[in-house]
Amino acid sequence: MKIFVTRQIPGEHLEKLKVNGNEVVISEFSRTLTSEELLSKAKGVDALLCLLTDKIDGDVMDAIGPNLKIISNYAVGFDNIDVKAASERGILVTNTPSEEVNEAVAEHTWALILSLTRRIVEADEATRRGAYRGWEPDVFLGTNLIGKTLGIVGLGRIGSMVARRAMGFKMNVIYNKHTRDEVAEREIQIKFVTLDELFASSDVVSLHVPLTEETRHMINKETLAKMKKGAFLVNTARGPVVQERDLVEALRSGHLGGAALDVFDNEPNISPELYDMPDVVTTPHIASATYEARNKMGEQAVASILDALANTKPQNLVDETVWEKRR
Ligand code: DGY
Numbered sequence: 001m002k003i004f005v006t007r008q009i010p011g012e013h014l015e016k017l018k019v020n021g022n023e024v025v026i027s028e029f030s031r032t033l034t035s036e037e038l039l040s041k042a043k044g045v046d047a048l049l050c051l052l053t054d055k056i057d058g059d060v061m062d063a064i065g066p067n068l069k070i071i072s073n074y075a076v077g078f079d080n081i082d083v084k085a086a087s088e089r090g091i092l093v094t095n096t097p098s099e100e101v102n103e104a105v106a107e108h109t110w111a112l113i114l115s116l117t118r119r120i121v122e123a124d125e126a127t128r129r130g131a132y133r134g135w136e137p138d139v140f141l142g143t144n145l146i147g148k149t150l151g152i153v154g155l156g157r158i159g160s161m162v163a164r165r166a167m168g169f170k171m172n173v174i175y176n177k178h179t180r181d182e183v184a185e186r187e188i189q190i191k192f193v194t195l196d197e198l199f200a201s202s203d204v205v206s207l208h209v210p211l212t213e214e215t216r217h218m219i220n221k222e223t224l225a226k227m228k229k230g231a232f233l234v235n236t237a238r239g240p241v242v243q244e245r246d247l248v249e250a251l252r253s254g255h256l257g258g259a260a261l262d263v264f265d266n267e268p269n270i271s272p273e274l275y276d277m278p279d280v281v282t283t284p285h286i287a288s289a290t291y292e293a294r295n296k297m298g299e300q301a302v303a304s305i306l307d308a309l310a311n312t313k314p315q316n317l318v319d320e321t322v323w324e325k326r327r
Pocket of ligand 1: 052074075076077078101237288
């Protein structure tokens with residue numbers, strides 16, 4: 001069987017693909033492939049291991065050809081893949097959710113919340129430039145978290161881990177999701193509210209929704225205006241959940257107290273205005289970048305391909321119904 005991997009990934013897991021005489025080609029480039037490069041390498045393969053930076057739509061699937069049985073996405077999010085088009089063609093799509101990734105993203109979310117509320121990046125920059133003149137009563141004043149309200153938009157696996165960690169900081173936690181999670185409400189004492197209530201009451205709003213047509217630009221001029229003056233926004237979900245232009249405006253006007261962004265509306269581009277804003281913390285889409293998480297992602301992405309090629313139902317099928325009508 002032929003397998004194409006669009007980019008080298010950390011760890012040794014790709015070696016395992018070479019069982020049973022499989023022909024495995026791994027892109028030699030340490031960058032995202034152009035669609036022409038991807039197609040020329042992937043034509044005729046039985047399995048594709050791709051990253052969230054590879055856009056895989058129906059045309060790409062057709063160009064790869066009728067042997068394609070599985071697209072294994074080395075990511076939890078799968079908005080880069082047209083899953084409906086894959087399902088229509090009987091192609092399996094898998095992703096890589098795990099405790100390790102959830103922990104990594106939840107921990108990174110907290111790193112961002114603390115960086116933002118205690119102005120760590122600004123203070124670090126000042127210290128390095130020699131601006132520290134000894135203790136002063138009024139420099140880099142931040143915000144205590146105790147007693148403040150954290151609003152979680154999307155209480156999935158990652159959102160609830162972020163919420164659990166808020167207990168340690170003695171914050172009040174409110175959340176919004178499609179369906180109430182009464183177990184989580186009891187276990188971690190969080191309260192379900194409407195989105196409008198969440199925006200109006202939260203001191204920190206943290207986004208944990210997948211990117212769908214419904215969530216695209218859900219944080220925009222109107223919703224930003226509903227947020228408390230001085231509130232902080234944290235996005236470790238997907239960039240296009242936030243309309244970046246409107247966010248820049250809400251920061252510039254002083255309506256928001258700051259924003260911490262791991263993801264951006266049009267990656268890898270970042271609105272240049274954000275670079276000059278001291279109340280903004282940015283990281284380059286690294287929320288899942290821990291050894292543990294990336295190792296697990298590699299293990300799962302490879303296992304899904306080996307299972308599918310052996311006609312065993314892989315774990316983490318994005319659309320379970322395709323299994324019965326698979327190619
Ligand atoms: C994911 O898995 O979706 C993250 O955004 C990248 O690891």
